[in-house]
Amino acid sequence: MNDNPEIGRLLATCGYNTNCHDVGSGEAVMLLHGSGAGVSGWANWRGLMPELARTYRVVVPDLVGFGYTETPDDFTFRFLDSWVDQMFATLDALGIERAHIVGNSFGGAVALWMARRAPERTGRLVLMGPGGWPAQVGPELAALWAYKPSIPAMREAMSVMAYNQALVTEELIEMRYRATLREGAQEMFERVFPRPHQRWLDAQALPIGDLQAIANEVLLIHGRDDRVVPPDVSWNLSRYLPNSQLHVISKCGHWTMMEHPRRFRQLVENFLAEETA
Secondary structure, three states, rough: OOOOOOOOEEEOOOOOOEEEEEEOOOEEEEEEEOOOOOOHHHHOOOOOOHHHHHOOOEEEEEHHHOOOOOOOOOOOOOOOHHHHHHHHHHHHHHOOOOOOEEOHHHHHHHHHHHHHHHHHEEEEEEEEEEOOOOOOOOOOHHHHHHOOOOOOHHHHHHHOOOOOHHHHOOHHHHHHHHHHOOOHHHHHHHOOOOOHHHHHHHHOOHHHHHHHHOOEEEEEEEEEEOOOOOHHHHHHHHHHHHHHHHHOOOOOOOOHHHOOOOHHHHHHHHHHHHHHH
16 A cells, blocks of 8 residues: 555556546546646645545646656657646546646646647636746746755755745655655656756747637736746736736745645635636
């Protein structure tokens, strides 16, 4: 019996197995994690999963190249098609035709690209500190993508994420650091975002015309003190997504769901409930 909470079930997707948690019942909500070292779906969403699962079927995959998804040695990353293909294949493997998408950071960009490709399969979108708009790689994001395994480096990476530094506990640092020590994990992380980093941030951006064509209802949530993705990114996305709303939270960095978990959950639940109200 597996006692690692990060490991869910393995689903056959795109020629490899995707690690995925599938809990609860009802309308499907897919939660997409960000791109930090040592990240997994469970690590990002462990607080929200059981809460949402009271009402929804919650699907939490590890994106290819991250977590416990079995990324082939010869896999070629295609921005952002590799992840969009994987997410739709994950839904197919679970027999889910349509899902709401909640995307954190890089996962937010993946959510936008999913909606652009197949709007009939994507419901409402919640984008938290997302990519998807042109921005410059700042020193904080550059440091995150250039991570090399060590306790001090992970402490620095976690500190950049949060406004409230009390959240950056030694337990959290140790958990994420150990995740980067798994065999092949660091090598895979470096394969996803090799230098120069700016090209990978550029590749996440959708043209304005594509943003304007996304008819999904969108909730953008951004920490006012986010040092990883500037709040201007969400502001600009809200200008061109025709059915969007923007919520900015003060005293909050890149980790809205961890720094303000109750507020984040309430915003998400209220927004999702609007569709059936």
